Amino acid sequence: MKLAFTASARPEAQEALRRLRHTYGESGEAEADVIVALGGDGHMLDALRKRLKDKKPVYGMNRGTVGFLMNEYAEDGLVERLEKASPIRIRPLIARSETTDGQVVERAFNEVSLLRQSAQSAWLKIIVDGAVRMPELSCDGIMVATPAGSTAYNYSAHGPILPINARLLALTPISAFRPRRWRGALLPHSAQVRIEVIDPERRPVSCSADNLETRNVSAVDIREDSSTSLTLLFDQGHALDERILREQFNV
Incomplete structure (x- = not known):
C-alpha cells in the first residue's frame, strides 16, 4: 500500500x-x-x-x-x-457567493455559514427551491450543515444532529432575534437554498464555507454537490x- x-x-x-x-x-x-x-x-x-x-x-x-x-x-x-x-x-456543499467584486464559489464538507460583520444584526431572506420561506430573519447568522458537519458548529448553535447516511441538510439560525422562536428546518439533500442579505451596506454579512471566508456578500446560493x-x-x-x-x- x-x-x-x-x-x-x-x-x-x-x-x-x-x-x-x-x-x-x-x-x-x-x-x-x-x-x-x-x-x-x-x-x-x-x-x-x-x-x-x-x-x-x-x-x-x-x-x-x-x-x-x-x-x-x-x-x-x-x-x-x-x-x-x-x-x-x-x-460537499457548493456555495456561490455574490459580492460587489463578482461571484466566489467554494465547497464545504461541514457547513456553509453566513455571519454578521458588524455590531448590528443581520437581516436575511430565506428562499428554498425558488419559494420565499422567510421574508425577513433578524439574527447573528444562519448555516446549512451536512450530516458530517451536524455535530460541529451546527450542534453548538442548537441545530439537530443528522445520521451520517441521512439524505438531509440542517438549516440552523445563529442567535435568531426575530422570529425569536424559530429553531431552523430540516431540508432534503436536493434542496436549493438561497439566502439574500437585506441592506448589505448597512448590515454587512460574510459567508464561510468551512474555514474559507468571503466578506461583504449580498446573496449566497447553497446546494449539495451530488456529482462529487x-x-x-x-x-x-x-x-x-x-x-x-x-x-x-x-x-
Whole structure:
C-alpha cells in the first residue's frame, strides 16, 4: 500500500509527519493509494478539499485539538489499520457567493455559514427551491450543515444532529432575534437554498464555507454537490456514524 502524508503546522503534527515518513516511506500524493492527514479537523477539511479532483481516500490521525473527523494517533500497525478501516462517503456543499467584486464559489464538507460583520444584526431572506420561506430573519447568522458537519458548529448553535447516511441538510439560525422562536428546518439533500442579505451596506454579512471566508456578500446560493463524493476512512468500531450516534447520548 502506497501512502502519502500531510500535516498541519502544529509542532506535534509536524513531528508525527517526520516519524511516519521515516517508518513507512512517502510515495507522494500523485502515486499514493491513501492520504494520511495529521492534525485536527481543520487540517482534515483542507486535506479533503485537495482531494476533489483525484477522489483518493483520506485517513486522519488526531494531532490537533477536537479531532472529531480523525482517528486516534498511533505509529505502529498503520498499514493493518488502513486495510481494516471502514469507509464513509461524504458529499460537499457548493456555495456561490455574490459580492460587489463578482461571484466566489467554494465547497464545504461541514457547513456553509453566513455571519454578521458588524455590531448590528443581520437581516436575511430565506428562499428554498425558488419559494420565499422567510421574508425577513433578524439574527447573528444562519448555516446549512451536512450530516458530517451536524455535530460541529451546527450542534453548538442548537441545530439537530443528522445520521451520517441521512439524505438531509440542517438549516440552523445563529442567535435568531426575530422570529425569536424559530429553531431552523430540516431540508432534503436536493434542496436549493438561497439566502439574500437585506441592506448589505448597512448590515454587512460574510459567508464561510468551512474555514474559507468571503466578506461583504449580498446573496449566497447553497446546494449539495451530488456529482462529487469523497471517502473518509475510520478504524473499526470508531466510524463516523458511531461517533455521531454517541454524541446524541453524551457518551
